[in-house]
Amino acid sequence: MIDVKSLNKKTVLVFCITLLIPLVILLIPAGGGFTGEIRMFFSITLLGICLFCNESFPKVASSFILMGLYVLSGLTDLSTVLKGFVESNVWIIVFSMLLVEIVNSRSTIITRIACYFVSICGGTYKGIVIGLYIGCAALKMLGFGSIPMICLLAIGLMTSMNLSVKETPKACAGIMFGAMCGSVTPLLWWYDPTTTGVFLNFTSAVSQINTNYLRFFVTCWPYLVTFLIFPFLLVKFMKPEMEIDGKEYFINKRKELGKLTVNDKKVSVILALMILYLIVASFQGWEMLWGFLVPCLVLYLPGIKMGEKAHFHNVNFEMAIFIVACMSIGTVASAVGGAAFLSEALVPLLSSVGKYGFHVIVYLIGILVNFVLTPFAAMSSLSAPLAQIAVDLGFSVETTALSLYGGLDQVFLPYEAMGWTIFFGFGWISLKNFVKCQALKIACYTITFLALVVPYWIIAGI
Numbered sequence: 001m002i003d004v005k006s007l008n009k010k011t012v013l014v015f016c017i018t019l020l021i022p023l024v025i026l027l028i029p030a031g032g033g034f035t036g037e038i039r040m041f042f043s044i045t046l047l048g049i050c051l052f053c054n055e056s057f058p059k060v061a062s063s064f065i066l067m068g069l070y071v072l073s074g075l076t077d078l079s080t081v082l083k084g085f086v087e088s089n090v091w092i093i094v095f096s097m098l099l100v101e102i103v104n105s106r107s108t109i110i111t112r113i114a115c116y117f118v119s120i121c122g123g124t125y126k127g128i129v130i131g132l133y134i135g136c137a138a139l140k141m142l143g144f145g146s147i148p149m150i151c152l153l154a155i156g157l158m159t160s161m162n163l164s165v166k167e168t169p170k171a172c173a174g175i176m177f178g179a180m181c182g183s184v185t186p187l188l189w190w191y192d193p194t195t196t197g198v199f200l201n202f203t204s205a206v207s208q209i210n211t212n213y214l215r216f217f218v219t220c221w222p223y224l225v226t227f228l229i230f231p232f233l234l235v236k237f238m239k240p241e242m243e244i245d246g247k248e249y250f251i252n253k254r255k256e257l258g259k260l261t262v263n264d265k266k267v268s269v270i271l272a273l274m275i276l277y278l279i280v281a282s283f284q285g286w287e288m289l290w291g292f293l294v295p296c297l298v299l300y301l302p303g304i305k306m307g308e309k310a311h312f313h314n315v316n317f318e319m320a321i322f323i324v325a326c327m328s329i330g331t332v333a334s335a336v337g338g339a340a341f342l343s344e345a346l347v348p349l350l351s352s353v354g355k356y357g358f359h360v361i362v363y364l365i366g367i368l369v370n371f372v373l374t375p376f377a378a379m380s381s382l383s384a385p386l387a388q389i390a391v392d393l394g395f396s397v398e399t400t401a402l403s404l405y406g407g408l409d410q411v412f413l414p415y416e417a418m419g420w421t422i423f424f425g426f427g428w429i430s431l432k433n434f435v436k437c438q439a440l441k442i443a444c445y446t447i448t449f450l451a452l453v454v455p456y457w458i459i460a461g462i
Contacts, residue, residue, distance in 0.1 A: 022050075026039065044069045053413065063322045063324070066329075080332070083331055100152060107261065116254065132157070133230075136153075137186050158171075197211075202383035322425065356454055399462055411442075413438075
């Protein structure tokens with residue numbers, strides 16, 4: 001029977017809009033590059049996105065609906081949709097959650113580290129957010145800042161402070177988002193051969209971009225202004241539900257913990273070896289998954305025996321399914337020709353605007369295509385056509401690629417980029433606060449792009 005009590009106006013309106021948007025897409029006549037398959041893809045994808053955004057609807061249910069419709073509509077087969085389950089990023093999330101569960105319940109090492117860090121940062125919410133932001137940025141610039149490791153650091157800090165998503169959602173959002181932004185936003189002005197270098201190389205079919213650490217910084221340094229200001233804005237924007245000002249408390253807490261226990265020593269050795277492996281792996285190209293899988297297995301071994309059956313049951317496997325569903329969007333988009341369609345539709349818009357307008361439109365294209373393509377897919381499909389138009393108009397291929405790169409860095413929803421999907425997958429920030437924080441980030445960096453970056457390129461003749 002229908003539960004009438006659960007049917008309020010807001011719930012009914014939200015679900016009507018959720019169903020109406022994909023239906024409107026299906027009513028658009030197919031023609032030219034807009035094939036029936038592409039129309040069906042956009043309709044199903046928008047339905048999935050709307051369901052993801054509806055926090056009253058279970059994430060795992062919306063994930064199965066999205067993947068199921070891709071298969072039932074004939075757009076792709078089941079093996080393609082479920083391809084994400086063989087990706088290491090999904091299992092890094094699972095084993096990271098298991099590791100946090102075991103370490104936090106059977107040792108005090110994370111609490112000790114957190115107490116030391118909080119006391120160093122002044123014991124305030126502002127100090128913690130800014131301290132994490134700067135620390136994670138330093139790790140990233142040195143090549144050590146993998147996203148799961150950054151998230152684990154922030155989560156360990158919050159659990160030791162007895163913060164939770166239910167009781168203190170804004171405080172958790174501020175701390176998590178500060179750590180994540182400290183890890184990802186330096187790549188707008190700091191050159192990283194493994195990410196920025198790969199993205200810029202997609203223009204090589206038209207023109208090769210030769211850059212290095214110094215040239216990249218000279219070209220993109222205006223972003224540094226926003227990078228330095230952003231954590232202070234984030235602290236103001238995400239005010240905690242309660243005052244966090246406990247430097248003395250955390251100093252006393254460290255004293256109360258006393259000497260390291262046997263479990264603390266075991267965990268210290270395991271975590272130290274894990275971090276060492278992740279650092280070396282980032283330089284040697286080794287599989288990062290081993291750095292999370294092996295420590296979990298070791299914690300279950302006889303003689304160490306810290307892991308229990310209950311710990312495994314507490315892992316949120318629904319988030320793994322959600323991540324696979326997010327990954328399927330990009331996979332299916334490539335299979336039905338969504339990337340080629342977007343390229344053909346958007347590129348002609350750029351042929352009749354000036355240098356400033358050209359770069360702004362390219363930047364906005366980056367933001368918009370994020371909704372249906374992964375950043376990697378967008379750069380690989382759009383870089384060459386955009387670079388060719390830049391050459392034809394006499395504009396810089398380098399700044400064109402950097403404009404697209406800057407737009408693709410701006411994300412509204414977790415599914416748009418794998419790094420943010422992993423970040424959200426840990427479950428320490430609500431979708432509502434995720435969108436709010438991202439809106440702040442997008443506003444800050446878009447204003448910087450419009451007011452500083454492009455004018456600087458034009459004046460400097462880059």
